[in-house]
Amino acid sequence: ETGVTQSPTHLIKTRGQQVTLRCSSQSGHNTVSWYQQALGQGPQFIFQYYREEENGRGNFPPRFSGLQFPNYSSELNVNALELDDSALYLCASSPFVGNTGELFFGEGSRLTVL
Amino acid sequence: TQLLEQSPQFLSIQEGENLTVYCNSSSVFSSLQWYRQEPGEGPVLLVTVVTGGEVKKLKRLTFQFGDARKDSSLHITAAQPGDTGLYLCAGALQGAQKLVFGQGTRLTINP
Numbered sequence: 001e002t003g004v005t006q007s008p009t010h011l012i013k014t015r016g017q018q019v020t021l022r023c024s025s026q027s028g029h030n031t032v033s034w035y036q037q038a039l040g041q042g043p044q045f046i047f048q049y050y051r052e053e054e055n056g057r058g059n060f061p062p063r064f065s066g067l068q069f070p071n072y073s074s075e076l077n078v079n080a081l082e083l084d085d086s087a088l089y090l091c092a093s094s095p096f097v098g099n100t101g102e103l104f105f106g107e108g109s110r111l112t113v114l
Numbered sequence: 115t116q117l118l119e120q121s122p123q124f125l126s127i128q129e130g131e132n133l134t135v136y137c138n139s140s141s142v143f144s145s146l147q148w149y150r151q152e153p154g155e156g157p158v159l160l161v162t163v164v165t166g167g168e169v170k171k172l173k174r175l176t177f178q179f180g181d182a183r184k185d186s187s188l189h190i191t192a193a194q195p196g197d198t199g200l201y202l203c204a205g206a207l208q209g210a211q212k213l214v215f216g217q218g219t220r221l222t223i224n225p
Contacts, residue, residue, distance in 0.1 A: 004156070033212070042118075042202050042215035043157070056211025090156050098211050100145065105156025 002027060004093050004106035012112045013081050021076040021109045023091030029104065031055075031097045032074040034066060037088040037108070046089075049074055050097045078111075086113045117141060118205055120216035128224050129195060135188045135219045137203035144208045146179055146186045151200040151218075193223045 005024045013019050025032050031050045035043035045058035049068035063079040072093070078085060088110050092103035121136045137146070145164045149157035161170050163179035163186060170177045174197075176189040186203055200220050204213040 035215075040217075042120075042204075042217045044215070045212035048211045058212060092156070100206060102147070102159045102162065103157075103213065105158070107155050 004091055004104050006089075006091050006106035006109050008109055009107065010110045010112075012114060014114050015081055015083060017081050017113075018077065018079045019081060019111060021078075021089050021091075021111075023074045023076070023093075023106060025072045025074065025091075025093035026104050029093035029095050030072050031094045032068055032072065033092045033094070033103065034074070034076050035090040035092065036060075037090055039087070043090055046076070048097075055097060081113045083113050086111060117214045118203055118216035120201075120203060120219050122219060123217065124220050124222075126222040126224065127193060130192055133190050133193055133221070135190075135201055135221070137186045137188075137205075137216050139184050139205065141205070141207065142183050143205035144183070145206045146183070147204045147206075147213065148177055148186070148188055149202045149204060151202060157200075157202055190221075193221075195223045195225050197221060198223050 004026050007022050033048040034046040037043045046060050047057040048055045052068045065077045068074045088108040090105050090108045092105045094101045094103055119138050147162045148160045150160055151157040161177045166181045166183045168179045174191045178187050200218045202218045203216045
C-alpha cells in the first residue's frame, strides 16, 4: 500500500511567482487536506477536498487555490507569492471526510520564497 | 491567538527522566489527536481520545483527555533518545472540516 506522496520536496521561488504543489493520496482515501507549517509552528489548515470539491477552507487568501482529480490526487496552487508563504506545505489524506479520522501526512513540500 | 496552546514549547531532558506535555484550550473538542513529527517528515498519529476523562496508554506514553474535553496531556515515562521529536496536539471542533493544531512541543532526549 503506497502512502501519501508529495512533489516537489523542495523548491525556491521569488516574490510574485506562482507555484503548484502536487499530492497523491493513499490508496482508498477520498479526502485530501492541505496544511501550511511555518518554521517552529504547528500546521495551519488551508482547505480540504472531497470528491473533487472544496469542503472547507481556512483563513487563507484566494491566491491559495486547489484541485482534486478523479483519482483523488490533488494540487495546491499559490499565486503572487509573498515572502511569508515560505513554509512546509503538508498534504494529508483520509478515508473519512471532515475531521473525525486519522490524517495520513506526506513528507511535505518545503517552499522558500526569496 | 492559538486555539490550542501547548506547553512547554521546548523541552530538553536526560534519558530516563519523566515528562509531561500539556495542550490547553477554552474550546470544547469532539476529539483530540496527538501526532509526532520528525525532521523532514510529516506528522504521524500516536493516539485519538474521544471521551472526557479518557486515558490511553501506548507503551511508555500516557495520554489523557480532560473531563470537559478542553485540554489534554501527554506523559512519557523513562524517556529515551528515540522519543525525540515535535509533538503536536490537534483538536476536532464539532461541525468543522479541519483539525486545529497546537504550535507543538519540541522534545529532545539526551543520552
